[in-house]
Amino acid sequence: YDPCPAGWRIPDGGENSVWAKAGWDNTPYDKTNMGMSFATSSPSTTWYPSAGCLVYALGDLNSVGSGGFYASASPSTEHYAYNLFFSEYDTVTAKSSNVRANAMSVRCIKE
Numbered sequence: 001y002d003p004c005p006a007g008w009r010i011p012d013g014g015e016n017s018v019w020a021k022a023g024w025d026n027t028p029y030d031k032t033n034m035g036m037s038f039a040t041s042s043p044s045t046t047w048y049p050s051a052g053c054l055v056y057a058l059g060d061l062n063s064v065g066s067g068g069f070y071a072s073a074s075p076s077t078e079h080y081a082y083n084l085f086f087s088e089y090d091t092v093t094a095k096s097s098n099v100r101a102n103a104m105s106v107r108c109i110k111e
Helices: none
Strands: 035-041 044-049 053-055 060-062 067-075 080-087 092-099
Antiparallel strands (some): 080 092
């Protein structure tokens, strides 16, 4: 199971991703708990902590406690893949693109 358990998978990214279809518009960043939640169908929500990511070129953690980077299974270019990005400044980019070598969090979804 790489890295999701049986019956689960890493979500697709880009225009048709679960993140692009989710309800982010009225969801502010939670500065107390350092993260965001979103709804794919009301009233069900999913919590995403601000785990940041490991920047491969620097070997340093980036945005821990202030932003989240969540990997998708969809490449956007040869060295980049789509991902979910959000920050403490209420910025949400559901179809962001980031270097695949950066260690981003994984949030598995049911198949």
